[in-house]
Amino acid sequence: MSDVQVRLTACFAAVFPALSEGEILRADHYNVSQWDSIASVTLFATVEEEFGLELELNDLPGLVSFKTILTYLTSRVTA
Numbered sequence: 027m028s029d030v031q032v033r034l035t036a037c038f039a040a041v042f043p044a045l046s047e048g049e050i051l052r053a054d055h056y057n058v059s060q061w062d063s064i065a066s067v068t069l070f071a072t073v074e075e076e077f078g079l080e081l082e083l084n085d086l087p088g089l090v091s092f093k094t095i096l097t098y099l100t101s102r103v104t105a
Contacts (some may be wrong), residue, residue: 027104030060030096031096032033033076033077034073034096035092037073037076038053041065042058042061045071046050050092051092054090054091054092054094056090066086070086073095077099081098
């Protein structure tokens with residue numbers, strides 16, 4: 027597991043504490059009932075704080091799963 031993935035998993039665990047690690051890795055806003063608009067804002071704020079970056083507003087609508095956020099962060103953190 028990469029450093030980015032470990033850190034993102036911790037962000038998801040903080041926002042969705044009822045999810046197991048396996049559920050976090052498969053999480054998207056369609057299969058996590060707690061993932062509503064408030065959870066999205068909380069998750070994005072948590073990610074921004076953890077990674078010390080500001081998510082681009084235009085990118086937020088596409089950040090709908092652990093996988094898409096991981097891909098986004100990997101490109102931003104290593105770029």
